[in-house]
Amino acid sequence: MLKSKTRRRVMAKTAAIGAVGAGLFFGAVPALASxxxxxxxxxxxxxxxxxGGPTATMKFQMDLTGPIDPTPSSTIVATWKxxxxxxxxxxxxxxxxxxxGRLLVEADVAISASPMIVPSELRxxxxxGAPATxxxxxxxxxxxxxxxxxxxAPGVIAVQPDGFSLYMAPTNTADPEATLYDCTVDPxxxxxxxxxxxxxxxxxxxxxxxTTTPTTTPTSPTSTPTTATPSVKPxxxxxxxxxxxxxxxxxxxxxxxxxxxxxTGGGGDAxxxxxxxxxxxxxxxxxxxxxxxxxxxxxxxxx
Numbered sequence: 627m628l629k630s631k632t633r634r635r636v637m638a639k640t641a642a643i644g645a646v647g648a649g650l651f652f653g654a655v656p657a658l659a660s661x662x663x664x665x666x667x668x669x670x671x672x673x674x675x676x677x678g679g680p681t682a683t684m685k686f687q688m689d690l691t692g693p694i695d696p697t698p699s700s701t702i703v704a705t706w707k708x709x710x711x712x713x714x715x716x717x718x719x720x721x722x723x724x725x726x727g728r729l730l731v732e733a734d735v736a737i738s739a740s741p742m743i744v745p746s747e748l749r750x751x752x753x754x755g756a757p758a759t760x761x762x763x764x765x766x767x768x769x770x771x772x773x774x775x776x777x778x779a780p781g782v783i784a785v786q787p788d789g790f791s792l793y794m795a796p797t798n799t800a801d802p803e804a805t806l807y808d809c810t811v812d813p814x815x816x817x818x819x820x821x822x823x824x825x826x827x828x829x830x831x832x833x834x835x836x837t838t839t840p841t842t843t844p845t846s847p848t849s850t851p852t853t854a855t856p857s858v859k860p861x862x863x864x865x866x867x868x869x870x871x872x873x874x875x876x877x878x879x880x881x882x883x884x885x886x887x888x889x890t891g892g893g894g895d896a897x898x899x900x901x902x903x904x905x906x907x908x909x910x911x912x913x914x915x916x917x918x919x920x921x922x923x924x925x926x927x928x929x
Contacts, residue, residue: 665709666822668787669815673808674720683812684711688787690824697831698743698777704785704824706735706751706771716765720806723760723794730754730803731768734821737813743777748788757797766806768792777828786823787811843923892895 665687674680687709696702708731711718731753738746753769773785789810795803811819 631826640929666706666818667811668818670789670809671812672810674806679720682715683722684715684717684809685713686711686717686809688819688822690785690787690822690903692785692824692826696826696828697778698779698828699716702775702783702826702828704773704775704786704826706733706773706785708733708768708771708790717768717792717807719760719762719764719766719794721804722762723796723804725798725801726757726759727794727796727851728754728757729760729766729769730793730795731771731790732793733771733772733789735771736786736788737773737775737783738782738786739777739781739783741779741781743779743781743927744775744783754795760794780828780830782829783826784823785826786819788819822836859912 666689667685668688669683669685672684674682674684689707689709691703691707692704693702732750733752734748734750736748737744751771752769753775755767755769768790775783779781789808791808792806793803794806
């Protein structure tokens, strides 16, 4: 198990949290929410080896990177890389380790937010490298550290580097680990640590729009059965104009004109013959006249 040096850095951690919080509200922390931010130098006071060993002042290149446009409830992973100082002294192995072991780093990072979208805390993180042997004076490269956060709302998160310790842990867990360096931020370099802090802006989630970015996905060709669709023949409409022809009348004209009168065209089709009716009427009139004369004679004879 790693031996934490937290007790040595209590005052430095408290100052770091205060510096980060002030940077969020007053703009002292630069906006480095980019995956290509340049490393920033931070001066550290390092104790070499175990307690009581010599000390050295080193200006490490602190490189903190994170996502560009995170949204609430998404997982944010910030990466902290501890780089070698640009000038002497460098971070080298104080002694040789012929037996393969892992280079371990335990570090503290100050996290603050405005508003309180993540807990403001001084968090300890750790990482280990691949097993390897080490010769005295070899350049050391601490493994990268990952800081994971989940914001609950839009806002700004600041991640500021603080103290760290390096160990050499043998692969045989029964052997004790060796302390290589125990480093804290130089009290006079708190502004450098604040300048090296990563500030992440959490933006509100935006609703999906109708515009999508087409992506090309290689696909294997598949055979898709197709059904032949019968072609539709065009419909030809023919318009025919029919002219009505005169029909033959059922009633024919009288071909012969009867003597004594004009041809009426009625003929026998007009009904009963009028001459019969006239003859009957004449007979009735004549009969009435004869009857009347007979009655007058009888009346005269009596008188």
